[in-house]
Amino acid sequence: MKLDSRQADATKEKLHSEATVAVQMLRLLVLLLLLPCIAHKADTMKCTMEEVPIPHEWYQPGDILIGGITSQVIYHFHELSFEDFSQELFDVPHMVTKFYQHSLALAFAVNEINTDPTILRNVTLGFHIYDSYYDDKMTYRTTLDLLFKSHRYVPNYECDTQKNLMAVIGGLSSDISFHMAAILGHYKIPQLTYGSFSPADGDKTKSSFFYHMVPNETYQYSGLVWILQHFRWTWVGLFIVSDDSGEHFMQAMEPLLSQYGICLAFVERILNRAHWQDLFDIVTFVSDSYRPFLNSKATTFILYGESRTVVALITFMFLGNLKLNENTSLRRVWIMTAQADFALTGFQKTWGLEFFQGAIFFSIHSQELLQFQTFLRNIKPYRTQGDGFLKDFWEQAFDCTFPNSQEMSMVEGACTGEEKLDSLPGPVFEMHMTGHSYSIYNAAYAIGHALHVMYSSKFILRTMAGSKRNSIQSLQPWQLHPVLQGISFNNSVRETVYFNDNMEMGGGFDVMNLVTFPNKSFHRLKVGKVDPDASEGKKMIIYEDMIVLPISVCNDYCQPGYQKKKKEGEKFCCYDCTPCPAGKIANCTDMEDCIKCPEDQYPSKNQDQCLLKTISFLSYREPLGTTLMTVAVSFSLITVLVLGIFIKHRDTPIVKANNSDITYVLLLSLLLCFVSSLLFLGQPRKVICFVRQSAFGIIFSVAVSSVLAKTVTVVVAFMAVKPGSSMRKWVGKRPANSIILLFSLIQASICTVWLAASPPFPNLDMQSLKREIVAECNEGSSIMFYSVLGYLGLLSFISLTVAFLARKLPDSFNEAKFITFSMLIFCSVWLCFVPTYLSTKGKYMVAVEIFSILASSAGLLGCIFSPKCYIIVFRPELNKREQTIGRMK
Known part of the structure; x- marks a missing residue:
């Protein structure tokens, strides 16, 4: 950040002058307040508060200090006068143990910054943390303690040197933050508050020294109405904290709810626990408010308040349940704002959060830091130095006691120091970084980055001469404001941290859903977000299917399925x-x-x-389709090879014996049979569906007719050689050719009628298979399909019968016995085909048909032609006319 040198010097002088005047005014104020004390103790000539030390603080030294005011401890303070100020101030403390994480977040951030050489080189950060005790007077007291080393206040005297305190982080609630600002503002010390404030408090914080680490609360108002509208909750109850912020919330929300048709069933005000005067407050609330709340028809309740409001409400609910002896479940739908947090004090740790099961609440945006969980696991009483909160936290969180030095260390109920933080339920302590802790973490880094800019600025280098220590001593808190107001950086989880024009942290809120467990723990589930910077329509997002809401039914809902x-x-x-x-x-x-x-x-x-179903068909690419295609191509090549052998040896007796033309026709038809099987592979198309079954039927009819013609040729030839036989006129090629032509034409006629009347077509069968859509060829007419198969079966049976009768004719080249065996295989395959085809579905039905085509064709090829090829190739001496004549004699 570059500043004009002259302008910066003028600003420095002006702020320094104002700071001097503020200090003098504050000293005068303290003097006036302590005059009675001075008069009462004139013999000592001084009045201090050293007799009443602050019991909780955590100090870690450093070249530059960051102050912190947290809200972890609840005391009941006695009403004191200055004369009685030396008496005991404190009763036994009750810690909101979950908020101990706020101190740890600051310590963790400071340690990270100190180990990062890119932020503050050769300069160490320290911190000094006090507590507000949820009390106005103690907030003033602890804030003043942050400004001095010795905790000493002497009118008109500076008892010790002022700390090198550059900024203060705190507090959790609006009233604590404003009490701090009343003092810190005089010293122009930057204050980074980590609580969410009502818009009504905006005027109180319009100071150039006050920074909000949480986005504006008004974003939650529209988000809350959006949730009510989304779930159609139009009859709701309202619980608000009994203070100015609660009243402002009701005044702002009531007309907004009415505008969107949402009515308030009742409005109840809750006293914070810190403001309870006696048991009468509890009894009054329980008697007047608990029963109407329980009996109200409203099942959705809005809770507006801070964490101690939730503590108070849980107390009222718990005691009210005992007082009224009610076992009725209080599980309703709760909607809460980001100020609230699900926390319990030490004495409440055995209570659960069943009241808030399914609650929907806004949360300060946070990210998980894995290194932070490691840091938490290393927190042990004997390892952590200077932490005045740790002892009370440990005893109340783990329900144990640290023994005195005189006591035995093994007494019953003694703290060992080895207890594990991650064993504690969520309301007592969370291992995950909460939204408030994340804000503190970012606040520390904002200060660190601002100091980095200051030390790297040429302006600062010019105005701070001398040694390193002198430079640090010369740096004043008010010089940090121009840098902080324009700071922008990415934190360790790569999120951008910056302040807008109102010195509020940018961004929005997370929408969370609370899921409770029987072991008193809970889980925060992110179910949406409020993002004011998003485009219209996306400013509010809810993931409804992730929300766990309480139910009120006779039995559990029937789940999907x-x-x-x-x-x-x-x-x-x-x-x-x-x-x-x-x-x-x-x-x-x-x-x-x-x-x-x-x-x-x-x-x-x-x-x-x-x-969605997948489309299924027998593809070339899948293993079954590839295998069938390979078999079909292999047999086609074998058929071509056999045809070549017969053509080459066409003049030999074995080729001529049974009409070589029929042999060629049979081999060609078998070749086409093997090739036709490829028509059944791949996704069915219109042309393929139209021709494949007819082609298969006609080609197979030609093949079987050829086999029948060969068989008849054998029978006629044998009978014609007998003396005086009348069969001689049937010897020759014409009868055989006529058989092939006649029987093939019959099948062709059947197919023609089929294609003309009801041809096959591509179809998507969505019923046969559960998870697949079968892409198939619908046969059009099942009668015609089975007529083609029936005729083929009849032709095969005739061929088998004729071949069987001629199997023992005395002829060296008699094919009848081979034809008999081949037709036996052929008929067996197709007899098995019909039931198998009808029992399969999808692509496997097609695979059955392809297999039947290949198996029957291979049977004919192997049984008829393998013996002849063997003789032609390996036993040529048997392929002679003498063998034929010899056998016939």
Whole structure:
């Protein structure tokens, strides 16, 4: 940050002058207050508060100090006069143990900054932390203690040198912060408050020395109304803290709620525990407010207040439940603002937060720091020095006592110091960094980065001459303000930290959902966010499916996947939950009846949603399709090889014996049979569906007709050689060719009628398989399809019968016995095909047909032609005419 040197010098002189006047005024104020004390103790000529030391503080030295005022301890203070000021001030403290994390967050941030050489090189940060004790007077007292080393206040005397205090972080609530500001403002010391304030308090904080680490509270108002509208909660109760901020909240929200059609069933004011005068306050609240709250028709309640308001409400609820002897569940829907936190004091640690199960609340945005959890695990009483909070925290959190030096260390109930923080329930202490702690962490880093800018600024280097110590001593808190107002940096989790024009931290709020557990712990679940910087329509986001809300029903809701079933003899609101029937789903809670999924979807395993079916067909790329294609191509090549062998040896007797033309026709038809099987692979198309079954039927009819013609040729040839036989006129190629042509034309006629009347077409079968849509060829007419198969079966049976009768004819090249065996295989394959085809679905039905085509074709090829190829290739001496003549004799 670059400043004009002359302007900066003028600003420095002006602020320094104002600071001097403020100090003198403050000294005068203290003198006036202590005059009675001075008069009463004239013999000592002084009046100090050393007789009443502050019992809780944490000091870590450093070149520059950051002050801290936390709110961890609750005392009941006696009403004192100055004359009696030396008497005991404090009763036994009750710690809000969860807020001990606020001190730890500051210590953690300072230690991180000190180990980071890029921020403050050769300069160490220290800190000094006091508590406010939730008391106005003690807040003034501890704030003054931050300004001096010796805790000594002598009118008109500076008893000790002033600390090198550059900034103060605190406090948690608005009243504590304003009491601090009344003193720190005179010294122009930057104050970074980590609590969320009502907009009504804005005028009180319009100071150039006051910085809000939390976004403006008004963002929560619109978010709260949005939540009520979203869930259609129009009849709500309101609990507010009994102070000015609570009244302002009600005045701001009442017309806003009315504007959106939301009515207030009742308004109850809660006294903070720190303001309870006696037991009468509790009894009055319980008697007057508890029972109406319990009996109210409203099931949604808004709670506006700070953490001690929640502590008070839990106390009222707990005691009220005992007083009225009620076991009725108080679980309602609670909606809370970011000021509140779910914390309990030490004596309440055995209580639970069942009252707030399912609560929806706004939270100061935070991020998880893994190193912080490691830091917390290393916190042990014997390791941590200078921490005056730790002893009381440890004893109240773990319900143990540190023994005195005279006592034995092994007495019953003694603290060992080895207790683990992560064993504590959430209301007592959280291991995760809370929103307030995250604000303190960012505040410390904002101060660190501002100091870094100061030390690296040429202006500061010019105005602070001398040694390092002299430079540190010369730096004044008021010089930090111009830098802080324009600070912007990324913290360790890469989030941008900056102040807007109103010196408020930018950003929004998280929307959380509280889930409680029987072991008194809880879990914060982020279910949305409020982001004022987002575009219109995205300023408020709720993840409704993540929210856990309390229920008030006769029995648990039927979860998705189940439907209601009325209980006999019970009221209609009482029912059982039964699983959905097969094929149906229930995608909402409490469905009366399950519903069917659309045809292109199927129920999930839990039957709570419909999933999109995948399209299934026998692809070339999948293993089954690849295997069948490879087999088909292999047999096609073998058929071509056999055809080549027969053409090459066409003049040999074994080729001529049974009409070589029929042999060629048979081999070509078998080749086409193997190739036709490829038509069944891949996604069905219109042309493929139209021709594949007809092509298969006609080609196979040609093949079987050729086999029949070969068989008839054998029979006719044998009978024709007998003397005086009338079969000689049937010997020759014409009868065989006529058989092939006739029987093939019959099959072709059947296919023509089929294609003309009801041809096959591509179809998506959504019913056969549960999770798949079968891409198939619909056969159009099942009658015609089975007619083609039936005719093929009839032709095969005729061929088998003729071949069987001619199997023992005495001919060296008699094929009848081989044809018999081949037709036996052929008929067996297709007889098995029909039941298998009908019992399979999807792509496996297609695979069965391809396998049948390949198996039957391979049977014909192997049984008829393998013996002849063996003789032609390996036993050529048997391929002679003499062998034929010899056998026929």
